[in-house]
Structure formats: structure tokens, C-alpha cells
Amino acid sequence: MSQQINLFNPIFLKQKKHFSAVTMLQALLLIVLGSMLFYGYAVYQVKALALQTAEMNKRYEAEQKRLVNYLDEFSPQRAQKLLQDELALTEAQASMQQTLLNTLKGGAIGNTKGYSEYMRAFARQSVRGMWLTGFNINGDGAQMSLRGAVVNPRLLPEYIQRMNREPVMRGKLFAALQMKQPSPANDQPIAGYVEFSLQSVAAEGAGK
Numbered sequence: 294m295s296q297q298i299n300l301f302n303p304i305f306l307k308q309k310k311h312f313s314a315v316t317m318l319q320a321l322l323l324i325v326l327g328s329m330l331f332y333g334y335a336v337y338q339v340k341a342l343a344l345q346t347a348e349m350n351k352r353y354e355a356e357q358k359r360l361v362n363y364l365d366e367f368s369p370q371r372a373q374k375l376l377q378d379e380l381a382l383t384e385a386q387a388s389m390q391q392t393l394l395n396t397l398k399g400g401a402i403g404n405t406k407g408y409s410e411y412m413r414a415f416a417r418q419s420v421r422g423m424w425l426t427g428f429n430i431n432g433d434g435a436q437m438s439l440r441g442a443v444v445n446p447r448l449l450p451e452y453i454q455r456m457n458r459e460p461v462m463r464g465k466l467f468a469a470l471q472m473k474q475p476s477p478a479n480d481q482p483i484a485g486y487v488e489f490s491l492q493s494v495a496a497e498g499a500g501k
Contacts, residue, residue: 408430410460410461411428411430411437411461413461414456414459414461414462415428417459418452418455418456418459420443420448420451420452420455422443422444422445422448423441423442423443423444423448423449423452424441424442424443425439425440425441426440426441426442426488427439427440427441428440436493437465437492437493438490438491438492438493439467439490439491440488440489440490440491441488441489442475442486442487442488442489443486443487443489444485444486444487446472446487446489449470449472449489453467453491462493465493466493467491467492467493468492468493469490469491469492470489470490470491470492471489471490472487472488472489472490473487473488474487474488475487475488
């Protein structure tokens with residue numbers, strides 16, 4: 294008589310290990326956190342690119358405006374107009390200078406040598422503490438007036454003597470002198486100088 298004995302017992306099989314709920318929850322949290330970080334970085338990148346694009350658009354518009362202005366400023370029509378205006382101005386200046394030269398050569402104003410020698414004389418005989426503010430020379434210089442200011446009136450006689458030694462002033466004398474204090478303005482104190490006016494007349498017998 295035989296008898297079979299079943300020695301298999303399921304408890305002796307190797308049991309599979311499954312993730313616990315805590316482990317799955319931790320993994321899910323890591324996935325969510327990683328997704329949020331990636332999303333935040335993507336948003337940052339998009340904003341940075343948007344700012345760069347806006348800046349490039351502004352620079353592009355500015356360059357377009359500069360190009361339009363450049364083309365307008367240096368267009369052939371504008372260049373031709375500028376040349377025509379410059380030519381007209383040059384012709385007008387040349388005509389005026391020629392008219393003045395003809396007048397001087399014709400002696401219509403009584404002096405064909407010009408007034409440069411008077412300017413040189415004024416420059417040579419400058420006196421420290423005295424300055425000219427205006428002058429008037431009529432014709433050949435027979436009538437001349439000077440206006441200026443001086444910090445010390447005693448400087449005027451020296452200046453008159455020095456001017457009378459100039460060759461261009463030969464035959465001319467300063468015969469009239471006026472001096473006055475400058476008028477104060479806006480309650481300002483009186484200036485530390487005196488205004489003067491010199492008037493010359495032709496010397497009798499000059500040039501004889």
C-alpha cells in the first residue's frame with residue numbers, strides 16, 4: 294500500500310516586494326517638484342527671450358528711422374538744392390564785395406586806401422586800463438570819433454599823444470573830449486570806470 298505526500302506549501306514561495314504607499318507618495322512629490330522647477334525655468338527663459346526680442350525690435354525701428362533720415366538728408370534733390378543755395382549765396386557775396394571794391398576805387402567815400410591802417414594804429418597804441426567800445430571814421434579820416442572807457446582818466450592824455458604819433462593820424466588832432474560816469478542800472482553800484490568820447494578835426498594846413 295502506497296501513499297503520496299504533497300510537500301508543496303505556498304508559504305515557501307519567494308514573495309514579490311511591492312512599493313509601499315509612502316514610497317509612491319515620495320516619488321510623486323519628486324516628480325511634481327521637478328515639473329514645477331522645469332516649468333519655472335521655461336517661463337524665465339520665455340520672459341528673457343521676450344525682452345531680448347522687444348529690445349531688438351526697438352533697435353531695428355531706430356535704425357530704420359536713421360536710414361530714412363539719412364536718405365532724406367542726402368537725397369539727390371536735397372543735395373542739389375543745397376548746392377544751388379550755396380552757389381547763390383557765394384554769388385551774392387562776390388557781387389557785394391565787387392561793388393564795395395568799385396566804390397573804394399572810385400573814391401566815392403573819400404578814402405581809396407581803406408581803414409586797415411587805422412585798425413593797426415588802434416591795436417599798436419592799446420593802453421592797459423583803457424579800451425575802445427566804438428569808432429567812426431568819415432571819408433579820408435578828416436573826421437573821426439572814438440568811444441571807450443578808462444579806469445583812470447589820467448591815461449587819456451598819454452593815449453592821445455601816442456595816437457598823434459601814428460603816421461595815419463598825421464594831420465589830424467583830437468580836439469574835443471567828453472567824459473562821464475556810466476549810468477547805473479537796476480540799483481547796481483557805480484562802475485569803476487569812466488566813459489569817454491574823442492572827436493578829431495583836420496589840422497589847418499595839413500598836407501601843404
